[in-house]
Amino acid sequence: MPVLKQAELVIAGRSDLFLLEHRIFNLSSFIITLFSLQGMIINYAIGLNIVTVWLAFIGFLFSSLVFYISRIKSWFSPAIVFAYTIATILVLGGMHFYNGGSYGPIIYLFIMLLNIYMLITHRAHQIAIYILMSATVLTLLLLEYYMPDMVTHYNSRTERLLDHITSIMYSMFFTTVIIRIFKNTYDKDRALIIQQNNELEEAYVATTQKSEYIESLIMEIHHRVKNNLQVISSLMLLQSQKVEDDSARDALEEGRNRVGAIALVHQMLYMDNELAKVNIQEYLNALSGTIAKSYGYSENNLQAEVLTNDYIMDINIAIPLGLIVNELVYNSFKHAFANIAHPVVRVILDKKNEDTIVLTVSDNGIGINNSDTGMNPASFGMKLVSILVKQLRGVMSIRQKEGTIISVEFKKIIDES
Amino acid sequence: MNRDNSVLIVEDELITANSISGLLEEEGFFVVGVVDDSSEAFLFFDGDKEFPKTVLCDINIKGELNGIELAKQLKSKYGCEIIFLTAYADNKTLYDAFGAEPVMYIVKPFTDKQLLSALHMATYRIMKALDDDNGKIEIILTKREREIIELVMQGFTSRQIAAQLFISPQTVKTHRRSMLQRNNMHSFSQLVYQLHK
Numbered sequence: 001m002p003v004l005k006q007a008e009l010v011i012a013g014r015s016d017l018f019l020l021e022h023r024i025f026n027l028s029s030f031i032i033t034l035f036s037l038q039g040m041i042i043n044y045a046i047g048l049n050i051v052t053v054w055l056a057f058i059g060f061l062f063s064s065l066v067f068y069i070s071r072i073k074s075w076f077s078p079a080i081v082f083a084y085t086i087a088t089i090l091v092l093g094g095m096h097f098y099n100g101g102s103y104g105p106i107i108y109l110f111i112m113l114l115n116i117y118m119l120i121t122h123r124a125h126q127i128a129i130y131i132l133m134s135a136t137v138l139t140l141l142l143l144e145y146y147m148p149d150m151v152t153h154y155n156s157r158t159e160r161l162l163d164h165i166t167s168i169m170y171s172m173f174f175t176t177v178i179i180r181i182f183k184n185t186y187d188k189d190r191a192l193i194i195q196q197n198n199e200l201e202e203a204y205v206a207t208t209q210k211s212e213y214i215e216s217l218i219m220e221i222h223h224r225v226k227n228n229l230q231v232i233s234s235l236m237l238l239q240s241q242k243v244e245d246d247s248a249r250d251a252l253e254e255g256r257n258r259v260g261a262i263a264l265v266h267q268m269l270y271m272d273n274e275l276a277k278v279n280i281q282e283y284l285n286a287l288s289g290t291i292a293k294s295y296g297y298s299e300n301n302l303q304a305e306v307l308t309n310d311y312i313m314d315i316n317i318a319i320p321l322g323l324i325v326n327e328l329v330y331n332s333f334k335h336a337f338a339n340i341a342h343p344v345v346r347v348i349l350d351k352k353n354e355d356t357i358v359l360t361v362s363d364n365g366i367g368i369n370n371s372d373t374g375m376n377p378a379s380f381g382m383k384l385v386s387i388l389v390k391q392l393r394g395v396m397s398i399r400q401k402e403g404t405i406i407s408v409e410f411k412k413i414i415d416e417s
Numbered sequence: 418m419n420r421d422n423s424v425l426i427v428e429d430e431l432i433t434a435n436s437i438s439g440l441l442e443e444e445g446f447f448v449v450g451v452v453d454d455s456s457e458a459f460l461f462f463d464g465d466k467e468f469p470k471t472v473l474c475d476i477n478i479k480g481e482l483n484g485i486e487l488a489k490q491l492k493s494k495y496g497c498e499i500i501f502l503t504a505y506a507d508n509k510t511l512y513d514a515f516g517a518e519p520v521m522y523i524v525k526p527f528t529d530k531q532l533l534s535a536l537h538m539a540t541y542r543i544m545k546a547l548d549d550d551n552g553k554i555e556i557i558l559t560k561r562e563r564e565i566i567e568l569v570m571q572g573f574t575s576r577q578i579a580a581q582l583f584i585s586p587q588t589v590k591t592h593r594r595s596m597l598q599r600n601n602m603h604s605f606s607q608l609v610y611q612l613h614k
Contacts, residue, residue, distance in 0.1 A: 238435055
């Protein structure tokens with residue numbers, strides 16, 4: 001019925017401009033205005049008491065004012081609903097006695113209005129409206145019981161039935177319209193919510209699948225890197241098993257250790273689930289522990305301490321740093337400790353200032369000057385160290401004091417320029 | 418001859434497999450074979466042959482079964498001890514692998530020491546499971562020989578031991594041979610087992 005739909009739209013207002021409750025209120029005040037107007041005319045025509053005509057007229061005036069404020073001025077608030085409730089109570093309360101009291105239809109109108117107010121008021125105000133209206137109805141009936149003279153009876157059966165037909169037909173029609181609008185809105189909202197839920201669900205599944213796929217790709221790459229490093233290490237082992245010359249075997253063994261130092265970074269990367277960062281404390285502990293043990297020394301012979309607060313280090317710094325530590329600790333264990341009773345190697349990472357970090361590797365060994373080839377700047381190990389220090393844009397210094405102390409200073413963030 | 422220290426290597430990276438095989442043989446283990454396929458692994462459990470006692474198993478291998486499934490079957494059917502050797506270190510793989518009750522789960526890249534100490538542990542378990550004799554055999558060892566045994570059990574290679582004790586690798590091997598002969602033991606694992614029993 002497009003005409004009715006159009007009418008609803010004009011009277012209640014567009015749903016994108018007015019809230020559902022506001023639209024219902026517009027519609028209610030309009031219908032009540034019409035009802036009062038019709039009541040005024042019919043009461044007059046039937047020949048009911050003239051007071052009923054005046055009351056209907058007051059109702060008509062007040063309702064049209066409310067409709068004007070609500071629909072035209074778009075003003076809707078609990079205060080208006082309350083004022084309107086009070087006004088209907090006063091008008092209908094008066095009418096009750098002039099329309100045959102409990103023989104008339106006014107009580108039905110109260111029940112209909114209660115339904116409509118319940119639909120449009122905020123939950124916090126519903127109980128107040130309920131109490132107000134049921135107290136009114138109770139008061140009316142009690143007044144009628146104790147003061148039967150207040151009631152003006154109908155002049156005839158026809159008059160009473162006419163009043164009933166108009167009022168009750170009106171109530172039924174009004175209730176049906178309002179509830180249909182509500183139900184319609186509810187169905188639309190629910191369909192929309194279900195649709196949005198489905199879309200969200202699908203998006204969620206798709207995102208999860210995508211992130212699982214990405215995670216599996218990353219895992220696969222990590223797996224590949226570690227496997228390949230293993231193959232490199234195994235290649236060197238395989239060759240060293242066939243080589244007779246001791247220095248060649250040593251060189252291959254040293255090469256394996258360096259691959260091991262890099263591999264350890266990759267193991268720690270994945271275990272910590274961080275993509276390109278490593279916990280430098282754990283890394284240095286594990287690395288120097290591995291070197292010490294491979295020379296038959298225990299963890300007592302080694303102290304690795306990180307004194308900075310930044311435990312998390314970028315892989316671009318961690319790998320050269322690890323290789324430097326590898327060479328220096330390896331040198332100490334290999335060359336410095338002939339005839340030393342309690343050999344100790346200390347690896348310390350500390351910060352000099354906000355952006356400069358100092359790595360210190362010290363031992364209580366026999367010192368550079370006395371050692372064989374280890375600390376010789378021409379040895380491959382030390383050459384490697386100086387290359388890596390350069391890569392870190394760092395500065396290295398070597399001191400002798402009850403052993404050897406080597407420090408490397410470098411910036412936390414490597415300056416690319 | 419009873420081989421308590423026999424090892425089957427299941428690894429699809431054959432360079433890695435062969436380097437492990439060389440290392441284990443140098444350290445006195447008996448490598449029965451190297452395979453990269455789950456179905457090939459079962460060939461070693463056919464017929465009257467002696468079954469390999471320890472299986473060193475990668476997880477990502479060729480064939481129908483993955484390493485974990487293969488290990489579970491070999492363990493339940495033939496009582497093999499399992500050592501996993503893999504580059505996977507994620508929790509899911511780890512939990513799956515626990516199902517095979519391995520002696521050790523080694524993450525690649527590994528050090529020789531990790532591998533050797535795991536194998537010593539596995540062989541010790543095998544000897545213990547087979548041993549029905551409660552009698553203790555008296556083992557005669559020199560101080561030097563005891564030192565060497567300790568280092569071997571920690572997983573050091575003969576070469577590393579030689580470097581630590583400032584002797585030649587050849588001398589370490591001579592020591593190892595002579596302690597087996599003197600105590601009438603057929604393998605180093607047996608000697609260690611009797612010593613710690």
